[in-house]
Amino acid sequence: MQNYLEQLNPAQQQAVITTEGASLVIAGAGSGKTRVLTFRIAHLLMQGVPPHRILALTFTNKAAREMKLRIATMVGNDIAQKLWMGTFHSVFARILRSEADKLGYPSSFTIYDTADSKSLIKSIIKQMKLSDKEYKPGQVLGRISSAKNDLVTPAAYARDQHRMMEDQASRKGMVYEIYTRYMRQCYKFGAMDFDDLLLNTNILFRDHPEILQKYQNWIQYILVDEYQDTNYSQYIIIKKLAQKHGNICVVGDDAQSIYSFRGAKIENILNFRNDYPDYQLFKLEQNYRSTQNIVNAANSIIAKNQKQIKKAVFSEKDQGSRIKIHNAYSDIEEGYIVINDIKDKKLKHNYDYQDFAILYRTNAQSRIFEEALRKSNMPYKIYGGLSFYQRKEIKDLLAYCRVTVNPADQEALKRIINYPTRGIGKTTLDKIEAAAVASGKAMWEILISLEDTSRLFNAGTQRKLNSFVGLINGFAASLKQQSAYDLVMEIATQSGMMKDLYHDRTPEAIARQENIQELMNGIQEFSNNRMEEGGETGLIHFLEEVSLLTDQDNESDDDINKVTLMTIHSSKGLEFKNVYIVGVEEGLFPSSMTLESEQGIEEERRLFYVAVTRAEDYATISFARTRYKYGESAFCRPSRFIGEIHSDFVEFSGDKIKIADKPGKFTPKQAERRSFSNTSTTAKPGYNFKKVENRQGGKKGASFSGSAVGNLKAGLLVEHIRFGKGRIISLDGEMPNAKATVDFENAGLKQLLLKFAKLKILG
Numbered sequence: 144m145q146n147y148l149e150q151l152n153p154a155q156q157q158a159v160i161t162t163e164g165a166s167l168v169i170a171g172a173g174s175g176k177t178r179v180l181t182f183r184i185a186h187l188l189m190q191g192v193p194p195h196r197i198l199a200l201t202f203t204n205k206a207a208r209e210m211k212l213r214i215a216t217m218v219g220n221d222i223a224q225k226l227w228m229g230t231f232h233s234v235f236a237r238i239l240r241s242e243a244d245k246l247g248y249p250s251s252f253t254i255y256d257t258a259d260s261k262s263l264i265k266s267i268i269k270q271m272k273l274s275d276k277e278y279k280p281g282q283v284l285g286r287i288s289s290a291k292n293d294l295v296t297p298a299a300y301a302r303d304q305h306r307m308m309e310d311q312a313s314r315k316g317m318v319y320e321i322y323t324r325y326m327r328q329c330y331k332f333g334a335m336d337f338d339d340l341l342l343n344t345n346i347l348f349r350d351h352p353e354i355l356q357k358y359q360n361w362i363q364y365i366l367v368d369e370y371q372d373t374n375y376s377q378y379i380i381i382k383k384l385a386q387k388h389g390n391i392c393v394v395g396d397d398a399q400s401i402y403s404f405r406g407a408k409i410e411n412i413l414n415f416r417n418d419y420p421d422y423q424l425f426k427l428e429q430n431y432r433s434t435q436n437i438v439n440a441a442n443s444i445i446a447k448n449q450k451q452i453k454k455a456v457f458s459e460k461d462q463g464s465r466i467k468i469h470n471a472y473s474d475i476e477e478g479y480i481v482i483n484d485i486k487d488k489k490l491k492h493n494y495d496y497q498d499f500a501i502l503y504r505t506n507a508q509s510r511i512f513e514e515a516l517r518k519s520n521m522p523y524k525i526y527g528g529l530s531f532y533q534r535k536e537i538k539d540l541l542a543y544c545r546v547t548v549n550p551a552d553q554e555a556l557k558r559i560i561n562y563p564t565r566g567i568g569k570t571t572l573d574k575i576e577a578a579a580v581a582s583g584k585a586m587w588e589i590l591i592s593l594e595d596t597s598r599l600f601n602a603g604t605q606r607k608l609n610s611f612v613g614l615i616n617g618f619a620a621s622l623k624q625q626s627a628y629d630l631v632m633e634i635a636t637q638s639g640m641m642k643d644l645y646h647d648r649t650p651e652a653i654a655r656q657e658n659i660q661e662l663m664n665g666i667q668e669f670s671n672n673r674m675e676e677g678g679e680t681g682l683i684h685f686l687e688e689v690s691l692l693t694d695q696d697n698e699s700d701d702d703i704n705k706v707t708l709m710t711i712h713s714s715k716g717l718e719f720k721n722v723y724i725v726g727v728e729e730g731l732f733p734s735s736m737t738l739e740s741e742q743g744i745e746e747e748r749r750l751f752y753v754a755v756t757r758a759e760d761y762a763t764i765s766f767a768r769t770r771y772k773y774g775e776s777a778f779c780r781p782s783r784f785i786g787e788i789h790s791d792f793v794e795f796s797g798d799k800i801k802i803a804d805k806p807g808k809f810t811p812k813q814a815e816r817r818s819f820s821n822t823s824t825t826a827k828p829g830y831n832f833k834k835v836e837n838r839q840g841g842k843k844g845a846s847f848s849g850s851a852v853g854n855l856k857a858g859l860l861v862e863h864i865r866f867g868k869g870r871i872i873s874l875d876g877e878m879p880n881a882k883a884t885v886d887f888e889n890a891g892l893k894q895l896l897l898k899f900a901k902l903k904i905l906g
């Protein structure tokens with residue numbers, strides 16, 4: 144036996160060397176499915192199969208890169224480079240480019256992203272004189288996408304009674320017509336969206352049997368990773384391509400199917416058995432990734448799902464330690480706890496930064512960890528998402544703030560002068576810019592002296608420009624009177640940004656709303672901190688702090704040795720020595736949007752299983768008892784998932800907290816809080832920011848307002864609503880400027896202005 148096969152266990156070896164015919168590998172996390180695919184490709188190459196006759200499909204580009212790299216070390220780079228390897232979208236975009244003429248497309252067709260698609264749909268809705276309140280572009284796009292992934296063309300859509308009835312029930316009976324026009328216009332513009340790449344491949348294969356045949360003959364072996372998350376459109380493509388040679392190997396884990404909201408179909412696994420009755424089934428049971436404790440904990444989680452293929456998974460690695468559950472006072476403290484734990488582990492066990500990953504349910508959660516990491520000077524990278532301050536909606540809102548503070552800031556001005564759309568087109572903008580250049584002035588100066596330049600514009604345009612100037616001047620007038628929070632809230636609303644962001648409930652739109660909410664939380668937090676320190680709380684000061692943060696964030700070229708931050712969805716298939724699963728709270732994880740159906744909960748549970756099984760040595764879970772939502776601190780409860788892990792495999796750090804096995808039990812006080820904190824999570828359309836009260840301001844922080852300042856003295860143990868427990872080191876000054884220096888267990892040394900910082904005396 145050749146050397147490389149010795150790096151596999153007997154079950155894996157069988158899965159690797161059984162190259163002919165159909166093979167299905169269904170096995171739990173960390174059992175070597177991806178490794179089997181990698182070795183199988185290497186094995187084929189060693190047997191002399193030419194690389195360009197092997198097609199391997201992965202879920203992410205990163206996975207493809209890593210697999211190729213590994214194969215290159217086994218068979219040499221020249222050969223590995225010739226493999227057909229990549230995501231479905233990238234591989235079939237390539238095929239479509241070379242066959243585009245058969246579909247009447249130019250081979251240079253454009254690929255539309257979601258924003259492009261939505262704006263096209265918006266204009267179609269307008270052309271059709273429909274209301275974009277009823278026909279929300281994001282929702283319409285969702286319907287179209289689902290149709291495409293199920294291979295339902297516009298003509299078929301009109302005949303599809305189920306879809307038509309669904310549309311009618313939600314009073315959107317014209318979706319099929321929008322779909323028809325959308326397809327026609329995309330075609331006219333020479334553009335395809337992501338779903339089109341798969342749909343058009345299917346159309347190509349359906350309408351051009353000779354082309355299908357060409358690829359069928361060509362591709363001798365097909366391999367698919369993460370098969371549980373393929374949709375119908377992908378399933379049909381693979382099925383057709385494999386028809387000639389029948390050498391198809393798919394690997395997956397039904398317990399890790401987490402993309403049903405994008406049309407992924409677990410049934411594809413069952414279909415596989417029907418399509419290839421002679422298929423061979425391989426089961427891999429040994430997990431090589433994680434400690435026994437982690438594997439056992441993960442098994443106990445997934446056992447709670449009704450719908451699953453039973454699998455045995457065991458580990459022969461060390462027993463390992465129990466999953467530590469951290470219970471934080473607040474989202475801020477959670478950040479400190481995680482970062483301190485990383486420091487500790489790094490020191491104690493000699494780990495590198497790259498051995499740590501922080502996984503969260505939604506992108507917006509990254510901000511608190513980013514800030515804590517920055518403050519501790521730890522290098523980090525955000526995977527699969529833009530860094531918080533790089534996100535479009537954040538940049539837009541901050542651009543408004545910048546123009547308010549300094550209207551001469553031209554980049555910011557250009558960014559928002561016509562966002563949200565207010566009819567100030569490119570021609571107008573170009574004219575202003577030319578006038579500015581000619582007179583050596585800033586664009587803003589041209590704008591405010593329109594009388595002098597009125598010959599440049601017609602009355603309508605001039606009116607629009609004046610109203611924009613009025614808008615910004617209005618904000619600027621509030622600069623001195625309002626707190627940063629109130630002013631930014633005013634800017635977000637008056638500018639029309641909120642309306643623009645809150646007009647639909649697609650996952651992307653919700654993510655953007657959450658980001659704005661998160662920025663508002665950041666501002667509130669900034670104000671509270673500044674007040675406690677006795678500093679300035681105006682918008683100017685907030686902007687300064689933000690720009691300093693981004694200045695420090697100098698991304699270096701080597702992205703290697705850094706702490707990773709990512710959503711659980713994007714962590715699929717990856718592994719890290721230490722994994723922190725954060726924000727494990729009801730309503731956040733499981734997400735409140737999934738609570739209504741058992742199916743929804745089961746998918747969230749699979750996501751939780753994916754998260755835990757990323758860890759090799761240590762898995763750590765945390766939740767906060769209060770979290771900023773819409774600028775207010777709201778109570779949170781630990782997720783039901785924490786209670787679902789068998790108690791033998793977990794260990795609570797700090798106060799033991801009761802985890803309700805049935806959600807919904809609240810004390811009256813909590814229930815009262817919940818009624819407003821929930822605005823973020825119910826599927827209510829529209830935005831609903833609540834008036835913000837400084838949380839140190841009395842009634843909201845009831846249990847924290849009890850301490851009389853006079854009773855404080857050095858040496859006392861105190862509790863702060865965000866920083867948690869700490870000991871007073873010293874007290875200085877007289878009221879109202881009295882300050883306490885407190886050494887917090889997790890947050891470190893802080894100096895607090897006592898009139899704002901309500902400290903509870905613990906003893």
Ligand SMILES: Nc1ncnc2c1ncn2[C@@H]1O[C@H](COP(=O)(O)OP(=O)(O)OP(=O)(O)O)[C@@H](O)[C@H]1O
Binds near residue numbers: 170175396431717
């Ligand atoms: N026989 C083996 N000997 C040594 N290490 C192995 C063996 N099989 C797998 N591994 C290692 O175990 C880890 C998990 O393997 P792999 O990522 O292939 O699992 P997987 O089943 O694809 O996991 P997931 O379901 O999370 O995608 C990897 O680090 C891999 O190199």
Ligand SMILES: [Mg+2]
Binds near residue numbers: 176716
């Ligand atoms: Mg894998």
